[in-house]
Amino acid sequence: MDAATWRDVRERLDLAPQQSRIVELILRGKPDKEIALELGLSVPTIRTYLRRAYRRLGASDKLTLVLRVFETAQASLQESRHPQG
Numbered sequence: 001m002d003a004a005t006w007r008d009v010r011e012r013l014d015l016a017p018q019q020s021r022i023v024e025l026i027l028r029g030k031p032d033k034e035i036a037l038e039l040g041l042s043v044p045t046i047r048t049y050l051r052r053a054y055r056r057l058g059a060s061d062k063l064t065l066v067l068r069v070f071e072t073a074q075a076s077l078q079e080s081r082h083p084q085g
Helices: 003-013 017-027 032-039 045-058 064-080
Strands: none
Touching: 003 064, 017 032, 017 045, 017 064, 032 064, 045 064
16 A cells, blocks of 8 residues: 555544554554564554544454555555545
8 A cells, every 4th residue: 555545544543653553554564563573552542542543443353453554545546546526
């Protein structure tokens, strides 16, 4: 996903900055331990941010979270190709 689409997705999903960074790392296939090391946070803190992101996106797990992100990206791309109005 290109940077412009990712910015739009983050805005549409209304993710907090740290949630956004964690979701981005999940999209890159990083496990919680690696994310925690990279961000200088504990694994429980990463999981707290994830739970909040799940609630915000109506997801119950990482797979559903990733699907919501890509659904939002697809909608963003379609709208940019076919603007309304």
